[in-house]
Amino acid sequence: MKITDIFQRRPAVPNSAYQPPQPDTGLDRKLAPTLQQRLADLREMVGNTGDLIVNELTVCGIDCAVVMCEGMVATAVFAELFAEPLTALRLDQPTPEKLLGWVRHQSLLAPDQKEFQTYGDLTRFIMSGFVVLLAEGVEPGLAFGIQGYDGRSVSEPAGESNERGSREGFIEKLRPNLALVRRRFKSADLTFEMVNFGVKSRTDGALVYLRGAVSPELLEEVRRRLSQVKIDVVLESGYLQPFLDAKPLSIFSGVGYTERPDTLCAKVSEGRIGLLVDGTPYALVVPYLFNEHFQSFDDYAHRPYFATFIRWLKYAAFLFSFLLPGLYVGLGSFHPELLPKNLLLKLAQSESVTPLPLMFEALLIFFIYEIMREAGLRMPKSVGHAVSIVGALVIGDAAVTAGLIGAPMVLLVAMTAISSFVVPSLYEPITLLRFGFILIGGVAGLFGIVLALCAVLANLCAVNPLGVPATSPAAPFSLYAMRDVLFRVGWKTLSQEDLRVQGLTGSDLKGADVDGE
Structure with missing residues (x-):
């Protein structure tokens, strides 16, 4: 039995706290033929929720109902573009069919107008900020997009800032x-x-x-x-x-x-x-x-030579962020002869006054660092900066002064932490790899680190998202495609041919049709 099967098995107790997802009942039912029955069914489905607004009115002698959710509709737009034309409507010999034809072909009560036939669509439109019109004798329901709920305005992305280019980022709508x-x-x-x-x-x-x-x-x-x-x-x-x-x-x-x-x-x-x-x-x-x-x-946006330099800088920072602590522990514990003499003396002097072995010292300081990072991230912004100041000045200095941690280890943590933020999208794997390489370096030395690095590369090469190797075009190798990997050539060269991911070396995907279907 696989480990994942243990978590996927359903509980044997009927009234367990864990239950599989169950769809709402009656969503696929067609709308009732009468208006009052539709409203009764709607109120029963939503349980008389407090934000449901139902306004019953007569349009040209035809009983109608306007349904919406409170706070989800732009009130001014609703009154001007929807309510006024509808209440002022006058039809010759009005019938439900004429009312439906007027809405379909002679009016524009909202830019987004849709028709629906089921209660599932009815509740979905209402709770998405649409105004729904139900009329006696009109079989489909009519939904009008007049959304007006509050939300954050378009602003600069918080996690992907740039020097040049747009300052606009996605929002929650x-x-x-x-x-x-x-x-x-x-x-x-x-x-x-x-x-x-x-x-x-x-x-x-x-x-x-x-x-x-x-x-x-x-x-x-x-x-x-x-x-x-x-x-x-x-x-x-x-x-x-x-x-x-x-x-x-x-x-x-x-x-x-x-x-x-x-x-x-x-x-x-x-x-x-x-x-x-x-x-x-x-x-x-x-x-x-x-x-x-x-x-x-x-x-x-930068010149090619500078963009290439920055890209190599990011690769180096990525390797530093998870390899450097493990290499330091492995060299200091098993291969001190590989260190320069002056550095070895400094390391020996620092470790002689600390009570913990080098591996446990590294694990402790990085564990404390992750606690401070998480605290600074989750705490209110007004006190979040205080956490970093306390962590850097008080805890780090006190730990070195008390002899719990060596000064070279504090410097190593600072270098590693800064390097890990150069590639923020890889912070999660970097953190796990960092702790793993510290353990391996403290147990097996450089030989263990080399074997672990090979295992990480094999794991990375095994990632094949939707038929395209994640390591392409480096593995499988394609010299032409490497023009935008280790190096960034100029736009005069890049603009000659456009990249298609399905055409990369090792891809299992077929090319695109003209229609894309």
């Missing part, structure tokens, strides 16, 4: 996010495919791809995996990431994320698929290659 992408990519081939997640929450989402660039096989596989998502509530795009990851047990992911619209546009133009979810400012990108963690939008 789906529709403005789609507009940010469309404004930068005015192509008829850019497609937004609306999807829905969460058995209970029914969270809106959108697949973003470029017809003619995306592989049909890739698009179909993403659709298939997302159709298997059976979760009660989806509140963040991270809920969906495990369903798109090919190797969930790997420390590296084949799914990337970004909060920059221009970055998403660049990825989509290369044949990738973006996933935007309502309620989160982060977009998922699949497939995502390992070398893209070391790329930023500024790389393509």
Whole structure:
């Protein structure tokens, strides 16, 4: 039996606290033929919730009801564009069919007008900020997009700042996010495919791809995996990431994320698929290659030689961030002869006054560092800076003065911590690798570190997100594609041919059709 099977088995107790997701009953039922029965069924489904607003009125002698959720509709727009034209309507020999025809062909009560037939669509539209019109004798329900709920305005991305380029980042609203992408990519081939997640929450989402660039096989596989998502509530795009990851047990992911619209546009133009979810400012990108963690939008705005230097700097910082502590422990514990004489004397002098072995000393100081980092991240911003000051000045200095930790170890922690923030998207695997290499260096020395590094490389090469090797174009190697990996050539060269991820060496995906289907 696998370890994962233990957590996947359902409890034997009928009234257990853990239950599989259950869909709402009656969502697929068609709307009742009479208006009063529709309203009665709606009130029964929502349990007379306090934010449901139902206004019954007569339009040209036809009984109607306007239904909405309080706080989800723009009141001024509703009154001017919807309520006034509807109440002032006058029809000759009015009938339900004429009212429906007027709404369909002679009016524009809202830019987004939809028709629906089921109670599931009725509740979904109401709770998404639509105004719903139900009329006696009119079979379909009519939904009008007049959303007006409050939210954060477009601002600079917090985690992906840049020197040049746009200062706009995604926000928590789906529709403005789609507009940010469309404004930068005015192509008829850019497609937004609306999807829905969460058995209970029914969270809106959108697949973003470029017809003619995306592989049909890739698009179909993403659709298939997302159709298997059976979760009660989806509140963040991270809920969906495990369903798109090919190797969930790997420390590296084949799914990337970004909060920059221009970055998403660049990825989509290369044949990738973006996933935007309502309620989160982060977009998922699949497939995502390992070398893209070391790329930023500024790389393509700077001169090629400087962008290449910055990229090599990021690779070096990544290796320092998890290898340096393990190498220090391994050399000091098993191979002191490899250290320069002066450095060895300093190390011996420092360790002679500390009570802990070098490995436990490193584990302790990095564990304390992670505690301070988490405290500074979770505490209110007004006192978060105080945590870092206390950690750096008080705890570090006191630990060295008391003889619990050597001064070289404190310097090592500072160098490693700064290096780990150079590539923030890899912070999670860096943290795990750092502790793992410290343990291996303290137990097996350099030989163990070399073997562990080979195991990490094998694990990375095994990541194959949706048929594209995560290590491509380095492994399998492609010299032509390396022009934007270790080096960044100029735009005169890059603009000659566009990249398509399905065409990378080692990819199992087929090319794209002209229609993208």
